Amino acid sequence: xxxxxxxxxxxxxxxxxxxxxxxxxxxxxxxxxxxxxxxxxxxxxxxxxxxxxxxxxxxxxxxxxxxxxxxxxxxxxxxxxxxxxxxxxxxxxxxxxxxxxxxxxxxxxxxxxxxxxxxxxxxxxxxxxxxxxxxxxxxxxxxxxxxxxxxxxxxxxxxxxxxxxxxxxxxxxxxxxxxxxxxxxxxxxxxxxxxxxxxxxxxxxxxxxxxxxxxxxxxxxxxxxxxxxxxxxxxxxxxxxxxxxxxxxxxxxxxxxxxxxxxxxxxxxxxxxxxxxxxxxxxxxxxxxxxxxxxxxxxxxxxxxxxxxxxxxxxxxxxxxxxxxxxxxxxxxxxxxxxxxxxxxxxxxxxxxxxxxxxxxxxxxxxxxxxxxxxxxxxxxxxxxxxxxxxxxxxxxxxxxxxxxxxxxxxxxxxxxxxxxxxxxxxxxxxxxxxxxxxxxxxxxxxxxxxxxxxxxxxxxxxxxxxxxxxxxxxxxxxxxxxxxxxxxxxxxxxxxxxxxxxxxxxxxxxxxxxxxxxxxxxxxxxxxxxxxxxxxxxxxxxxxxxxxxxxxxxxxxxxxxxxxxxxxxxxxxxxxxxxxxxxxxxxxxxxxxxxxxxxxxxxxxxxxxxxxxxxxxxxxxxxxxxxxxxxxxxxxxxxxxxxxxxxxxxxxxxxxxxxxxxxxxxxxxxxxxxxxxxxxxxxxxxxxxxxxxxxxxxxxxxxxxxxxxxxxxxxxxxxxxxxxxxxxxxxxxxxxxxxxxxxxxxxx
Numbered sequence: 001x002x003x004x005x006x007x008x009x010x011x012x013x014x015x016x017x018x019x020x021x022x023x024x025x026x027x028x029x030x031x032x033x034x035x036x037x038x039x040x041x042x043x044x045x046x047x048x049x050x051x052x053x054x055x056x057x058x059x060x061x062x063x064x065x066x067x068x069x070x071x072x073x074x075x076x077x078x079x080x081x082x083x084x085x086x087x088x089x090x091x092x093x094x095x096x097x098x099x100x101x102x103x104x105x106x107x108x109x110x111x112x113x114x115x116x117x118x119x120x121x122x123x124x125x126x127x128x129x130x131x132x133x134x135x136x137x138x139x140x141x142x143x144x145x146x147x148x149x150x151x152x153x154x155x156x157x158x159x160x161x162x163x164x165x166x167x168x169x170x171x172x173x174x175x176x177x178x179x180x181x182x183x184x185x186x187x188x189x190x191x192x193x194x195x196x197x198x199x200x201x202x203x204x205x206x207x208x209x210x211x212x213x214x215x216x217x218x219x220x221x222x223x224x225x226x227x228x229x230x231x232x233x234x235x236x237x238x239x240x241x242x243x244x245x246x247x248x249x250x251x252x253x254x255x256x257x258x259x260x261x262x263x264x265x266x267x268x269x270x271x272x273x274x275x276x277x278x279x280x281x282x283x284x285x286x287x288x289x290x291x292x293x294x295x296x297x298x299x300x301x302x303x304x305x306x307x308x309x310x311x312x313x314x315x316x317x318x319x320x321x322x323x324x325x326x327x328x329x330x331x332x333x334x335x336x337x338x339x340x341x342x343x344x345x346x347x348x349x350x351x352x353x354x355x356x357x358x359x360x361x362x363x364x365x366x367x368x369x370x371x372x373x374x375x376x377x378x379x380x381x382x383x384x385x386x387x388x389x390x391x392x393x394x395x396x397x398x399x400x401x402x403x404x405x406x407x408x409x410x411x412x413x414x415x416x417x418x419x420x421x422x423x424x425x426x427x428x429x430x431x432x433x434x435x436x437x438x439x440x441x442x443x444x445x446x447x448x449x450x451x452x453x454x455x456x457x458x459x460x461x462x463x464x465x466x467x468x469x470x471x472x473x474x475x476x477x478x479x480x481x482x483x484x485x486x487x488x489x490x491x492x493x494x495x496x497x498x499x500x501x502x503x504x505x506x507x508x509x510x511x512x513x514x515x516x517x518x519x520x521x522x523x524x525x526x527x528x529x530x531x532x533x534x535x536x537x538x539x540x541x542x543x544x545x546x547x548x549x550x551x552x553x554x555x556x557x558x559x560x561x562x563x564x565x566x567x568x569x570x571x572x573x574x575x576x577x578x579x580x581x582x583x584x585x586x587x588x589x590x591x592x593x594x595x596x597x598x599x600x601x602x603x604x605x606x607x608x609x610x611x612x613x614x615x616x617x618x619x620x621x622x623x624x625x626x627x628x629x630x631x632x633x634x635x636x637x638x639x640x641x642x643x644x645x646x647x648x649x650x651x652x653x654x655x656x657x658x659x660x661x662x663x664x665x666x667x668x669x670x671x672x673x674x675x676x677x678x679x680x681x682x683x684x685x686x687x688x689x690x691x692x693x694x695x696x697x698x699x700x701x702x703x704x705x706x707x708x709x710x711x712x713x714x715x716x717x718x719x720x721x722x723x724x725x726x727x728x729x730x731x732x733x734x735x736x737x738x739x740x741x742x743x744x745x746x747x748x749x
């Protein structure tokens with residue numbers, strides 16, 4: 001059967017209304033899910049169950065069935081989907097149909113799904129996974145949202161939830177039902193290449209936004225239900241030397257109190273799947289850690305969804321970590337630790353044979369196979385795949401191309417963080433007649449979108465990504481009578497600046513992903529520093545716009561009158577920057593990471609513990625602190641009060657914060673509440689930790705009181721000496737809650 005015939009059959013099937021149930025129990029949509037899973041498992045062979053635990057790259061069923069891509073290959077689909085009954089297919093970055101349109105994606109996924117349903121003995125649908133980490137970013141013409149580091153800067157869970165829902169709707173329109181997002185890792189080392197995929201450095205903020213994303217993805221009303229994936233559990237973002245996937249060496253106290261809570265919050269939000277850290281933690285690869293996968297995730301947190309490895313990580317237990325003598329033992333190690341599905345992208349045959357051998361040799365029990373395969377099958381039932389495996393491909397283009405561009409613009413605008421505005425150089429005066437725009441990122445949509453866009457690393461060469469660059473946005477937004485001049489070199493910029501009112505220098509870093517994005521020296525490139533230094537010497541006001549996935553040490557580029565951090569704002573980023581610079585939007589973003597003055601202090605974050613250090617730069621001395629950000633209006637924090645001055649360790653503190661907009665413009669204000677630990681704590685504590693936050697709209701001249709809840713569990717710490725690994729608890733004593741310069745105390749008794 002050709003792919004064209006499959007597509008035609010799918011369309012015909014989609015047009016037929018469902019009939020009353022006839023057949024086995026597992027096909028009955030009205031039957032309890034647990035009973036359906038039980039019925040299906042009892043009908044399956046061992047190899048069919050093992051197949052459910054395997055995820056294969058789509059390139060293995062395309063073209064030459066290696067890496068060529070192209071049209072689906074029936075012979076290879078037979079091997080992967082029929083002979084070895086693989087339970088899931090994924091498209092890694094840049095892996096898709098020959099023609100990169102939503103319709104072609106939907107037709108491809110439908111065809112793969114139909115082959116699995118028609119040719120597997122029990123007609124079991126597949127799960128299809130994709131990394132849609134900032135919109136449906138693999139598809140040309142899909143709206144590209146800001147990366148997570150930018151969304152973090154909005155401090156707005158509701159907005160993050162909306163972007164997650166929009167992404168899920170686009171993903172579902174192309175037939176895909178599993179999104180490998182959000183990331184719940186922390187950004188604490190600017191050298192790390194996946195820094196920009198996180199929401200920031202704070203556990204509470206990161207967990208709250210990851211939970212919002214989960215809810216958005218899993219509660220979208222698209223053509224299909226979509227499962228979210230909390231990743232990369234746990235401790236992935238702590239490579240010991242800053243390079244991606246390098247093992248982490250962290251204390252159990254730090255792991256329990258800081259690194260794990262964001263994942264926990266996202267799991268509590270209802271995440272159906274969790275992707276496991278590719279690295280090792282304290283000498284144990286996470287993929288083979290029973291402590292992480294079973295004791296923490298299952299026993300402590302009660303997670304009952306599907307755990308999946310990252311790319312080829314099960315095989316790495318043998319080939320890279322050398323913990324297993326062969327692939328069979330590597331598979332057994334991961335499965336016994338608690339892994340349900342292996343992202344084994346290359347060989348369905350190899351995985352099936354290895355796990356079958358592990359079962360035959362009593363390395364893995366059949367009960368454990370039933371447990372893992374059952375979880376995968378339950379997910380398929382929960383997503384409605386047995387009843388609705390296909391989508392209408394004819395509707396995909398309309399549902400995806402340019403969809404929710406207004407939301408992307410709103411998100412990108414809300415993510416802009418104004419860090420310096422000397423002399424009120426911004427917003428740009430309406431009287432400005434000439435503005436010089438320069439810098440390598442001024443007209444660069446590819447770097448503006450960042451990694452994981454169309455391709456894995458970045459937009460591939462020769463591909464034109466639709467979107468608005470900063471230069472284009474400024475030209476669109478400039479009032480009549482204001483000339484926007486693009487200067488491509490430092491010399492040209494200096495010459496044009498002579499009679500200009502303002503220079504906008506757009507600088508940053510090249511888009512990349514994972515290890516390719518690692519930066520041993522996270523600083524602005526020397527030629528870009530020189531460019532900014534040159535235009536500063538013109539004597540004209542300079543506004544620096546940074547397009548990057550992490551704070552960069554600015555060096556000679558520091559000290560301009562204006563500084564705007566734009567992150568990786570996506571396809572609507574040019575409009576967002578222009579809206580802020582021209583004053584159409586009042587900047588409301590705030591840093592969720594700490595911006596260092598210079599390189600060499602990584603990891604760097606606001607929760608640095610106190611010590612006896614006294615050397616220059618050895619303490620927390622940022623250029624811009626966590627939470628920093630300016631506005632075009634003025635705010636004040638007027639009062640902080642707590643309800644009651646004494647509370648039990650398992651209680652919740654209600655705190656009221658009075659805030660005012662004392663300026664002349666409406667705005668959106670982040671209201672963070674920080675907690676400091678009691679004097680005499682048994683273990684070291686950061687000077688403060690975020691305990692609660694909200695974001696409010698304040699009209700000019702208005703005052704508002706906001707109430708926030710602080711469950712004291714957020715203040716828990718792991719007790720004990722160097723070997724501290726017990727249950728976190730809330731210490732007794734006097735705590736202080738602070739918002740702005742105001743504070744109030746309460747006592748835990």
